[in-house]
Amino acid sequence: DQQVKQNSPSLSVQEGRISILNCDYTNSMFDYFLWYKKYPAEGPTFLISISSIKDKNEDGRFTVFLNKSAKHLSLHIVPSQPGDSAVYFCAASAGGGADGLTFGKGTHLIIQP
Amino acid sequence: SQTIHQWPATLVQPVGSPLSLECTVEGTSNPNLYWYRQAAGRGLQLLFYSVGIGQISSEVPQNLSASRPQDRQFILSSKKLLLSDSGFYLCAWTGGGPGGYTFGSGTRLTVV
Numbered sequence: 001d002q003q004v005k006q007n008s009p010s011l012s013v014q015e016g017r018i019s020i021l022n023c024d025y026t027n028s029m030f031d032y033f034l035w036y037k038k039y040p041a042e043g044p045t046f047l048i049s050i051s052s053i054k055d056k057n058e059d060g061r062f063t064v065f066l067n068k069s070a071k072h073l074s075l076h077i078v079p080s081q082p083g084d085s086a087v088y089f090c091a092a093s094a095g096g097g098a099d100g101l102t103f104g105k106g107t108h109l110i111i112q113p
Numbered sequence: 114s115q116t117i118h119q120w121p122a123t124l125v126q127p128v129g130s131p132l133s134l135e136c137t138v139e140g141t142s143n144p145n146l147y148w149y150r151q152a153a154g155r156g157l158q159l160l161f162y163s164v165g166i167g168q169i170s171s172e173v174p175q176n177l178s179a180s181r182p183q184d185r186q187f188i189l190s191s192k193k194l195l196l197s198d199s200g201f202y203l204c205a206w207t208g209g210g211p212g213g214y215t216f217g218s219g220t221r222l223t224v225v
Contacts, residue, residue, distance in 0.1 A: 044203070
């Protein structure tokens with residue numbers, strides 16, 4: 001049973017436009033959510049996080065939105081740049097911290113020139 | 114500052130051969146350590162985690178084992194590799210910061 005779901009294996013977006021990556025979760029105990037970015041042959045790197053007490057967190061071109069009632073979060077990248085092409089993993093944890101993460105399967109974002 | 118080292122970067126091994134992947138962390142004490150695998154077309158699957166020396170928890174039954182002989186050392190092993198063990202193996206640690214895990218650079222294992 002997958003508790004964190006990223007239903008789009010891949011997403012293609014034109015450079016300069018907005019990229020929206022979606023993530024759904026089923027475990028109502030999750031209260032901390034993170035996005036990681038992964039390039040080929042490298043480990044994932046932390047991108048942005050959000051606590052369940054918030055519904056939005058912004059960091060430069062990256063914004064994460066959380067809809068607790070729908071158990072849904074999304075990552076917005078605007079404007080999209082070629083260097084954003086990577087696999088993006090959604091992750092969640094319970095207990096208020098960033099330990100014991102459950103990851104989604106990832107979405108491969110491709111930025112078209 | 115904290116760093117995590119993982120080696121080797123790539124490995125090609127025949128079926129039935131043993132495996133040993135090593136991960137070490139610097140700049141922190143008593144980290145929580147993790148081994149993940151990313152198989153082709155799949156997400157990050159947690160294999161093992163450790164909260165202290167000699168303490169190993171296994172998340173999925175498999176042909177692999179893990180050990181933590183020292184506080185900042187985490188080893189992934191197999192006595193006999195299977196073709197299905199091929200994948201990208203990632204070591205990670207966390208000290209509870211807002212960014213969650215810090216991952217190593219990974220090992221690409223191909224079993225032939």
